[in-house]
Amino acid sequence: MRYDLIVKGGTVVTPSDSYKADIGIRNRKIAVIGELEKAEGEVVDAKGMHVVPGGIDVHTHFDMPFMGATTADDFATGSLSAVCGGTTSIVDFAIQTRGKSLMHGLEDWHKRAQGKSLVDYGFHMIIVDLPENRVKEMDEVVREGSPTFKLFMAYPGIFMSDDATIFRAMMRTRENGGTICMHAENGGVIEVLVKKALAEGKIDPKYHALTRPMTAEAEATGRAIALAEMAGVPLYIVHLSAGDAMEKVRDARARGLPVYAETCPQYLYLNYDDYERPDFEGAKFVMSPPLRPKGNEDRLWNGLRQNWLQVVSTDHCSFCMKDGVGGKPGKVLGKKDFSKIPNGAPGVETRLPLLWDAVQAGKLTENRFVEITAASPAKIMGLYPKKGLIAPGADADLVVIDSKKKHTISAKTHHANVDYNPYEGRVVRCSIKEVMVRGRRVVKDYKPLATPPHGSFVKRDARSN
Amino acid sequence: MRYDLIVKGGTVVTPSDSYKADIGIRNRKIAVIGELEKAEGEVVDAKGMHVVPGGIDVHTHFDMPFMGATTADDFATGSLSAVCGGTTSIVDFAIQTRGKSLMHGLEDWHKRAQGKSLVDYGFHMIIVDLPENRVKEMDEVVREGSPTFKLFMAYPGIFMSDDATIFRAMMRTRENGGTICMHAENGGVIEVLVKKALAEGKIDPKYHALTRPMTAEAEATGRAIALAEMAGVPLYIVHLSAGDAMEKVRDARARGLPVYAETCPQYLYLNYDDYERPDFEGAKFVMSPPLRPKGNEDRLWNGLRQNWLQVVSTDHCSFCMKDGVGGKPGKVLGKKDFSKIPNGAPGVETRLPLLWDAVQAGKLTENRFVEITAASPAKIMGLYPKKGLIAPGADADLVVIDSKKKHTISAKTHHANVDYNPYEGRVVRCSIKEVMVRGRRVVKDYKPLATPPHGSFVKRDARSN
């Protein structure tokens, strides 16, 4: 038999099993798995290595204007960073413009990505302005392959929706088969605390964290769950950071509710102490929700193992420290006022390496790694069974991981267009050996192989019921 | 020894003890408790009966304009109804007028009560409009003896405050020694559900309940607790009706937070089925929160025993069914639209009889009865140790209960100025024999004795810390 590509000799990892097998790829899809001794075709040597499904990062912000800045990474550099880190699909966020239709915002983001992305991509639709007469616009967004709406309980005056609006959106989403994604922090509380801090002359980056208490996230998470339960709609909590918020998700799931949550590597590996770094360095970690007090990480690790958290995404939202892309200012915007520091940090490239390092450390099984980085996000977000699995018929999005090599994370070597890395100097016990996007070899030994973009927009499925 | 009044031969009940003793009253206060064989003075015979502290009802609405109607009871008829039912102190609600100062509203209510009330009274201050420059007005209200602020998470456009406003009020209250009282229902969710129901032609009284789910109360209760925890202020949930909401209070208290809640007799004795009564009769029970599904009552009874609920108040807010007081329309306002039915029901007169009947039924101990009707409300609301206890030095507010007589509740015999009673025909195993307000006999055998009002405004204490 002849295949377009054969991944040979590796250990294939699925959410339930690990086994030695070759993978035969034909027409950009996986054709066969097993012993392919006499098969012909181009060979990717995976001997002694693990073969996992291409990473799916369902939370990135490329080419996003925010807080007077624009993210350092657009779809070209962002997707390059992604694929070099083993991520072969992303779901980014299209933003509605206040006063304009949802589709208008969606089309804008299609243009930003078109022809630039090295990885496959989809969009969540961020709703910022939903009077009753716009509610029905949501259905078209679902039909066009973006069945996930993001709403904010934080950022009053910018993104925040009140409960009536959120609930109205949920009621419609129950009908149109979509899922609600929620940024769950109580924006009202935070606004009061931020004003109070600034009035007291507290301007350093750490006050970003100190004005966004864990309880503000846990409260909003509980509220989002209650609203979704009353509306009868699935809910997905984005970038969950606080153990207390996680327990709200846990309890909802125990009652059988369709509630899901993602956390991000920064909440698993970093903590509040990073804000105490001198010389405005804490600004690197200014993101929302903020890093949490030491000890919180272990609660999240346990939650990942227990399936109280289903997904690890990145919330990749990069801003330079010194000066931004194209002459626009970056984090320094908030040098004298923490509340003006553009929120966000890069991460799309380091997610898989950091989590595989956790496998090496015994914190996760390799099977759970596949579940949280690929299978679960694909299933929850409507990319499955096209993506997120290694099985005959699936897209040949594959990553070969070498566990015997080590890799040092650094802004000097990363592929993102941003002048710092939150994990600078950290050594992970693995190396991304090969990355294939729909059967094409794109990265080898952590270097991009091919210049032309291979990524396409992927229509995602609504719930069938 | 000579006393102004001697209550003789009864069983005195306190939150921890029951014992036979006489009570000697002098200068309107309790002077001595024990065997007073040779003492002289006017005697109230309490032989074979129980003597309990005068009831304290910390949730009444007398002379209140609301939803286009005005409550049927003003301070004259309301306090008459109260005292005939064994309640000797109330705390009513003064309402801020939008755009005006808090003190302006407080003074308005002082005028409404002045010279009319048969019982002692105080005011909670309802905040409806709290821009930042008004926040400091709260301190004066506390100083003037009304250290409790009520905020609403429901009734958007009328009373509802958003989370930032609530949190701002809480932060100030932490400083000024007050306590926050909260109507905890998610008004945004309810608004959407009400509109949807009406659009679907659902106009009957029962839809009042069906558009206010338990989860909307539990959510808001949890949110109020989270906000209060972040602000570091005591919180008192008013008219808690849902078992799920109660469990939020329970869990907060288990963590040592100063969170309290009252329920009302209607949530203990009535349930959703009452809305299904024919001929618009369900309107009698239209109040917020609504009556809950059968089965919920038992959860509340358990919570009362466990001290997860600390107080039973009434939320007495009476509207006539047929035609209102002074020609103003009553419940019929909502004949064709449940959302227009004035919310509220009478109750100030039946609280003690209904709860003592629960003592007879073994659902509460007589000691717990005293705690939830007098001692706890007095302590939480700053009336203690002036009121709420039977001890030397306390105000001689006393009630003699005859457990051997039965009493039938009826609008025909009650003293409230309203044309129905939610418990019409219910027989309770007790009778209010005597009521003394600060040492003066006011009610005997369920009949008012004296015409002139005895009640005064009682300045309540702020927290000392």
Added chain:
Amino acid sequence: MRYDLIVKGGTVVTPSDSYKADIGIRNRKIAVIGELEKAEGEVVDAKGMHVVPGGIDVHTHFDMPFMGATTADDFATGSLSAVCGGTTSIVDFAIQTRGKSLMHGLEDWHKRAQGKSLVDYGFHMIIVDLPENRVKEMDEVVREGSPTFKLFMAYPGIFMSDDATIFRAMMRTRENGGTICMHAENGGVIEVLVKKALAEGKIDPKYHALTRPMTAEAEATGRAIALAEMAGVPLYIVHLSAGDAMEKVRDARARGLPVYAETCPQYLYLNYDDYERPDFEGAKFVMSPPLRPKGNEDRLWNGLRQNWLQVVSTDHCSFCMKDGVGGKPGKVLGKKDFSKIPNGAPGVETRLPLLWDAVQAGKLTENRFVEITAASPAKIMGLYPKKGLIAPGADADLVVIDSKKKHTISAKTHHANVDYNPYEGRVVRCSIKEVMVRGRRVVKDYKPLATPPHGSFVKRDARSN
């Protein structure tokens, strides 16, 4: 390419994925999965059907003497029943003889199975007598491929061990890499209740259930967990029947403890009401733990979905109603005294059909079906990755299920050697189409194909750590 056998055109189901693929089998193992258009070999047609891993039933009692009777099924008829129901591996229980070595008991059971079983098999070791000098015998049992020890907290005087003995066994098992299986019911409490019932003349089968309260199981489950936690050893609760017991398992797992539990179809499909059947028919359902009150089933179903329960086994332990095998008496032994009814019921043949019917009913996903019937038991019991998965290199134990055909369960058609079926007349929405044991076709259309036994003893792995 040439294969010994090709399962063609089915939908392969794994714990995480379902996909259309052919399966090529060579040397009794799965060689390749995918599109095998040009492959040669004997073909099993699975078009339109599901292909799942052969069922693994880790709780059977074949050829067991108990309570004065002997089970109706030996390894010949038991394994026939198993394989006709889609189960290709079992783990049965070898019983120590009091006063004799563990190995003596193990060898006895080897003899009972030898040359008779149609399916692969292993043994758990039941410990009944463990003085300190026998403790070290446990290690040899582990080394000989039976790394699971069963202990009883019930059946005083027969099987029951006291806590010191249990704890001693656990401490040793921590060292030797084994796992403790526990029958968790408080035998002391039950003994007192049984005596009391009999003394009061309560002799009917239903008193079997009424003298074994849910709390007696929940208590013992909690105790077993506590002991295992203190010993640092994995624990597997057998035949968990009570929702309250399940919650103990749930809470232990949430703390990260290696605690597992199986339930059985009888606890998911039957309930206490079956004991109320007339004419001693309740005896059919006399087993320990007993069937639980209606409503308990739903708690278990939820637990299965939530992974609070990991396995469904059968506790197949068949006794005839009328007269037993080989002239020995069956359930009638307890006609006048419920405590003498031999405990147990058949089930090995109906497990997969009943659970696949639950898939059809939407109670389980097909992926979860594979997990609880094959993957999880294989992993927990040391049979993995030889068994319990469909992947290259695994034993070709495969079952083809036809979801379009219905099947009526009946003692008239079942293959077990017992004169009743607890599910008599129940219709399931599926049919066992084909069963392959290590690549050999053994059953077709619910009929055994081959006469000679194919089963072998399978050495199971101890924990590596």
Added chain:
Amino acid sequence: MRYDLIVKGGTVVTPSDSYKADIGIRNRKIAVIGELEKAEGEVVDAKGMHVVPGGIDVHTHFDMPFMGATTADDFATGSLSAVCGGTTSIVDFAIQTRGKSLMHGLEDWHKRAQGKSLVDYGFHMIIVDLPENRVKEMDEVVREGSPTFKLFMAYPGIFMSDDATIFRAMMRTRENGGTICMHAENGGVIEVLVKKALAEGKIDPKYHALTRPMTAEAEATGRAIALAEMAGVPLYIVHLSAGDAMEKVRDARARGLPVYAETCPQYLYLNYDDYERPDFEGAKFVMSPPLRPKGNEDRLWNGLRQNWLQVVSTDHCSFCMKDGVGGKPGKVLGKKDFSKIPNGAPGVETRLPLLWDAVQAGKLTENRFVEITAASPAKIMGLYPKKGLIAPGADADLVVIDSKKKHTISAKTHHANVDYNPYEGRVVRCSIKEVMVRGRRVVKDYKPLATPPHGSFVKRDARSN
């Protein structure tokens, strides 16, 4: 009016109230409370001080043979120690002799106390041997005024009962109106751990704690609750030490079960670190359950405030360090084997001072102090309303506490007959000013006033229902 004694000018403290009042005593009972300006009689000056009910310690071991030693304190010295510390009633433990009747043991203890005790006393009955034919003996013990039975889940071979025996005793106690007191630790587990430790040469006092894990107590507590729930009998957990055990009690109570627990000052003030003291000094703290790891104390304090724990008793069981009373050896018995150290420590004298110090520290209110030291034990143990309250008609057992004086705890000044004090050198912010036992002044300024014993056996009431 004339009184035998007047306690003048103090602040009377009850579980719910604190108020200034005089107390008039006549015929050894409280006659009247209030302003007694013109009353005549001997005066105890309590101005500026608190007057609380005499302490009730329901867990002492005086004159008890145990582990080859005998307690250092008999009823003379023990009760002297008690009353000097403000305790006016105790309940001690009568022990059944194996093979003899319960009444035989009870009578033995009556003799030990007769004519010696300075305080009133009662007995719990320790059951060590309860074959079925003895079960009915329990009823007589109840009738004779000792309606509380203590059973042990620890000390195998000495006191431990198996679950069947415990359950049998509980079933009978449900009928006879008694209450079960339980020493809840898993004796089987502990036995295995002790043997293992000794076999490994671990002989120091700290191994006493390390072989009695918190989980062994939590398990047994949960088991006792389950058994009591199945039997339908009230349960009282003695000397609860572990936060995990407390949570079992908390959860049972939340379900409305009649489950109670006491803790002791040692578990509130001391912790595991005390075992690490050099030179065998750790032996001073060898008691069962042992002191728990630091941090556990705060859980218990919270539980005391939350009413998850209802009582603080002492488990006073004193053994000398150097040489025992009457030449018998003390703690040194276990110099070379921690398991031979007689278990127990003194405490009856320091309970009230330590807990009032907690009042001063803001850890407890003074009202809660009265509840846990007097009111609750009196109510649970059947001494109420004779004892445990300050009210007309109650026994005049009164203690005057001076909060302005400090007191240093020391073996040099304490009145117990034991050569060390676990709290040596600790300063408490209060002083026991006066102690009255049934209206007689017994202690003044921490010195005994009268020589002849005043204490009598007090018949305690069984439950009425």
